[in-house]
Amino acid sequence: MTDAPAVYPSASSTASQPDEQTRLSPLSVALIELALAVGGFGIGTGEFAIMGLLPNVASTYGVSIPQAGHVISAYALGVVIGAPIIAALAAKLPRKTLLLLLMSLFALGNALSALAPAFGSFTLMRFITGLPHGAYFGVAALVAASMAEPHRRARAVGRVMLGLTIATLIGTPLATFLGQMMSWRAAFLLVAGIGAITVALIAIYLPKDKVAEGASIRRELSAFTRLQVWLCFAVAAVGFGGMFSIFSYIAKTTTDTAGLPTGMVAIVLTLFGIGMNVGNVLGSRMADYSLKGTIGGMLAFNIVMMSVFSLTAHTPVMLCVCVFLTGCGFAACPAVQTRLMDVAADAQTLAAATNHSAFNIANALGAWLGGLVIAAGYGYGATGYVGAVLSALGLAVFAVSVILERRESRG
Template structure:
């Protein structure tokens, strides 16, 4: 492993923790603020909205900065805003601070993805990006369950406040260990923003925002699913989140290797279909504790296996505007986060059971695979024909 990628992995740990820890804390936030679990879930959507706003905006504002300096500024903003979340006096204020906490998320992963690919050996770019996302998977394996445990036994405020400390450690790691790469300016603002006019860009955004929304339909409400349907005691939830994290860790490694061996769009198509299948199985087997745990691991694998293929797909499609393209992908991931949490909560608010979000997730994953198929078909149509072989 390239040691220079470790600060990016630690950043992934910090960001992954703040993004996913809310899923296990929803019952305690809802209780403290006297709101319903779907209302507490608005904090998840608010964070995702912050990512959508901040990813392209902060990337463009920092386009002339050296990557290391930009990453330091983004992590400083992350640290301050996450610390403020611990002091929110109401659910409304918490949603606001969560929105602010999400602003640097997409830009950090976007810039970090390009830095990782520049530091990687030839042909290993997707695996290098997967090292950064490995921090996110480790978050789900260790720090997210730890945060859930703290929220359950002490206070969700301590869990969110601890993210400030993780952010500070990341700042130090970036400062001391990340190489100082030069700023990479290619073209003007208009040339970079021309990326938005490309049909392939929008297809990748739709693959990401709609397809990965299936994951968030499931994981946003995993705590009540496991306690109310699978009948696990509440104190098992942190360990179940560790199982999700283990699945994500394994899936991330598989996705990185897969995207370096086959076309990234093909990897996305296969993985989205696998996610849809996993959610169907979860809908039917959640009352069985053993099968429920097995499918929790499988769904975790499918979800994060998509991260590196989608990111390298956008980077390859964004020549001359790689940082903007990579940050847009992160915005799209969190559109999926917001859509999944919101749409998955609709059947719950209507009185349906805690397995109902999985059916919404199946539809979203299948829609994402449809967009991936369209992009694959387009790429095959525009591939140049092989040159004729001279005869004689």
């Protein structure tokens, strides 16, 4: 680890590299990205593993499964609240220091979750554990983008996000298996351990950095005065709710609509995870060639694909194909994150962190609307139509964003 302070400037700046004296080697950059991705792996594992362990948690605390589900909402609430507040209050902290604090809080929150004696304290710990989620991903994306060439920023962001997508394939099944074989508490101790490893990796490999000149809470909060930032949030919160509308009810769609045995649910979920990883890799590459084209193109793709999902969900083969393609919809995430860096100007930390609040809103919105359609008697397959409508709304918002941006550039 070098002791020379590095400067992580605006991720949208063409001068986004450290100066010659502090320029990082390709190996150093790779190790930093690996450290950041390990943190994403830990966060993804901790966020999704609880869904498979709800019956175990409910049994331990003597509550119903719907009541136990409140801990998922508590975590999501922590993400939504924590991202903007932490990013604003930490405006004058070096990014390395902030990342270390965020991941330490995450590790501690999971360790205390494993030790929680009562359901109330467990719920509180899940809320606290969710607080650093958005800020960590936002700051990690900024650090990764600042080390990359301007035309490779989205790929750098995608490599950090790869930790999250790999968690859906490896981390979550591993933690769920450990929790079911031993105890759900062991699963959270595993996640806490991953967080502790991330702290060590960041401390070793990420150079010290200087706080950007003029950094302040007021400057970060200025992100909320920019219309383009709000439009970008809206695209994330609305346009990508469809993925969660389908995913939230995919188990019942698999068994009740497609008529597949319960054992196939795990395979279908694996297909979704593979799709997320494929989408993340391809989407980050596409975004470096055309940022706006990737966002708009993926929203249009989702409209068509999710409509096909509803039309063919009763067919096992088509269900599997459409679930894989739904996961591929994650391709737009690196692009949205990178565009937000561009439109946020000098308030990037708050904007980048709050983007993950927007995606958690998409999660809640998609699941809620999907539930309404199912409750109305339209069936589990109809969640695809919900996704298509949300994608269309997101595409409309994005079109408005692009049109206004073009008018501003002409003026």
